[in-house]
Amino acid sequence: MQNHTQHTIVALATAAGVGAIAVIRLSGIDAIHIANKIFTSKNLENLPSHTLHFGTIKDGDLLIDEVLLALFIAPQSYTKENVVEISCHGSPYIIESIIKLCIKNGAQAAKPGEFTLRAFLNGSLDLSQAEAVADLIASGSKSSHQLALQQMRGGFSSELKNLREQLVYFASMIELELDFGEEDVEFANRAQLKKLILNISKVISRLIQSFEMGNVIKNGVPVAIVGKPNVGKSTLLNALLNEERAIVSEIAGTTRDTIEDEITLGGIRFRFIDTAGIRQTTDVIEAKGVERTFEKIKQASIVLYLLDPRETSEAELTQIVNDLQNSNSNNSKLLLIINKADDENVTTVSHTFTNASNFIYISARELINIAVLEQALIKAANINAINTDEVIVSNIRHLEALQKTETALNNVLYGIDNPITSDFLVTDIKQALYFIGEITGEITTDDLLETIFSKFCIGK
């Protein structure tokens, strides 16, 4: 990977498309030299870092644009290399012209994530922090944003670094014992080592457990809307989604790409599953419908069970609740919702339900009590505001490495409690170190880096 840093790379750093301005980023040893060849208004060599310069970009005699140039002198930049950011007018034609001009003058088109890869290779960020940059850009809710930000700022890394340093110490002590071979010395106190391994295991185990929440925060809380045909599932879904759309388009010019069938409430992303089924106007036949309902419930963290009280007897309801709870192997939360609250008969009918206070009365069509339902969703999601002290794992690569670390640590514990030679013990500790190192990038391969950074957007 080292040859990556031999050339200077260029790419559009802002979103593609027409805007007032666009920013093109150059990074590498020749960044200032290349910029100097196309920027005709002043000599850029030997200017101080973190300064801005107004002037023109020309291709020979042909004027391309009036631009603002931002200079970052190595190592005071994102990549720790020389970086020039060119703010030009946000015309795709101009952007293309300037990038081509940079390439003509010696730059290479950057690969996806190549700027962040360089930041990692040059020690600006560790690997888990670099991965968090992509998560941060992709995050669409307050909680996923906070999670990515915490990871990018190194919360996760510092927790792992601390554990790793302690393990390294013990590994070196045991290796020292090996040097003394026959002499049966014990530099590494086995009781202390065991205590440390148990401590580390506890932390790793907590991190592994945090993935469930981390995953939900990152990818959204899966919610299923179930109920009989024509009870108003589709209307309810649209009521929830439309409100989101209205909020999102509030600030002109920042139109967020709203993902079909997702909403953000109280900073938490909710993902409605199997909405295609709901959107079909002709409902599946009842038998298949029930089967499908149970399938959905299995995937969901929250189930919205929509009822029409005029068509549901108390006995029927008890049956439904029991059935749902029995089928509910992953403990998804059940919210019972009485739709058609705009119908004057409903209140009367619902009084016949014993447990009426546990129901949420809404009208999906008349948008009555949708806010109450939203509050119930937020409560059911049970995601606390991200505590900046508590590290939450949200990356499946990190989860897998942590699980491998856990296995290695269990082997170490077994080794301490059983008559196993020090060299096997060292091997197991080194295994644990290896997997922890994979997370932060002390241990990497070109393949791993390729896999991680190819998922980035170009220009980052």
Add this chain to the structure above:
Amino acid sequence: MQNHTQHTIVALATAAGVGAIAVIRLSGIDAIHIANKIFTSKNLENLPSHTLHFGTIKDGDLLIDEVLLALFIAPQSYTKENVVEISCHGSPYIIESIIKLCIKNGAQAAKPGEFTLRAFLNGSLDLSQAEAVADLIASGSKSSHQLALQQMRGGFSSELKNLREQLVYFASMIELELDFGEEDVEFANRAQLKKLILNISKVISRLIQSFEMGNVIKNGVPVAIVGKPNVGKSTLLNALLNEERAIVSEIAGTTRDTIEDEITLGGIRFRFIDTAGIRQTTDVIEAKGVERTFEKIKQASIVLYLLDPRETSEAELTQIVNDLQNSNSNNSKLLLIINKADDENVTTVSHTFTNASNFIYISARELINIAVLEQALIKAANINAINTDEVIVSNIRHLEALQKTETALNNVLYGIDNPITSDFLVTDIKQALYFIGEITGEITTDDLLETIFSKFCIGK
């Protein structure tokens, strides 16, 4: 309009959507003050202009992002006001959060074009230059880009300014005569005035005439593809368009929104008209087809007449060429194209045409000689590289003002040659001055500014 500059405005300046980074722009008297309230890493007051500062943006205790802040101290900025540009991570969620935070701290969401409006009101740009900013962003070809750039840099304005100053001088001289009322003095030499007016008229007339080219450069050269059913019109159109698409997508990440049925060749935009008709698989019946053909030719600057030589006799061809030339009221250029050059019979057949050297032999299907056709298109467009000394008008508002100026100047000339009192002469000169002033913005109304800037994108 003056109250516009009393408050500080904020908007996303880069294209909407996900990118590596995004730039949010604040402009106004409180720009630095507002930035200072949300940027927690250092005090921004009293820092030098054109400097960059790395740090965090927080909403109270809640971290929003790590950003780079660019400071521009009035009047050293685009708007001549204090300007802060915040480079944040390019996540729509973060962009929205930061804009909301700025608004919470006293900024107002910018209206479309409001930054450029302020640049105009504060004297950074005149009106025609401000309009060119929008044209520059929208320009998608080398020639339209050069045209907009020239106008933005004031080529048009300085030409008009010179004329206007001379007219102002004469108007004031004639007004002086009016002050002396009865005394029959003549401060403004009528022969000199006439010479000046004739000079100015010549320039205005040249500018009016330049609009035809300006319009073609800005909106594309209209090209019609005509010919009998099944001669290969649709295949030719696709051959030309597909090549364009391939070129455009060459640089990853800069995907230009290619407009359906437009191509850029040699820096010139060509716009194919009535392609819907061509794309229809079932051709219209012949009688209606001919009528339609003549309609298309009227709108086109260039007509590509596609022939299948095996189905066209020389007599027929002569007839076609005559018909086309007779119907061709606006002198569009005619390119006769022999399709199916991949067919071995074609060369033989075409030799029977008297004027064979004037034909372009292509195969739309086999992509033979498409480059030759493209060169012929460029030549037929007859647009020279934009001469930076020669001003070309491309804005219909400017055209209209120039036409009104011309009328007023003709009235002045009539007044000089006829026994008309000086006060009428002054009125006509002032009319001419008024219309020239409308172009550069010495004369504006709120309505005019509203109309112009509402077409801008937000953030510009």
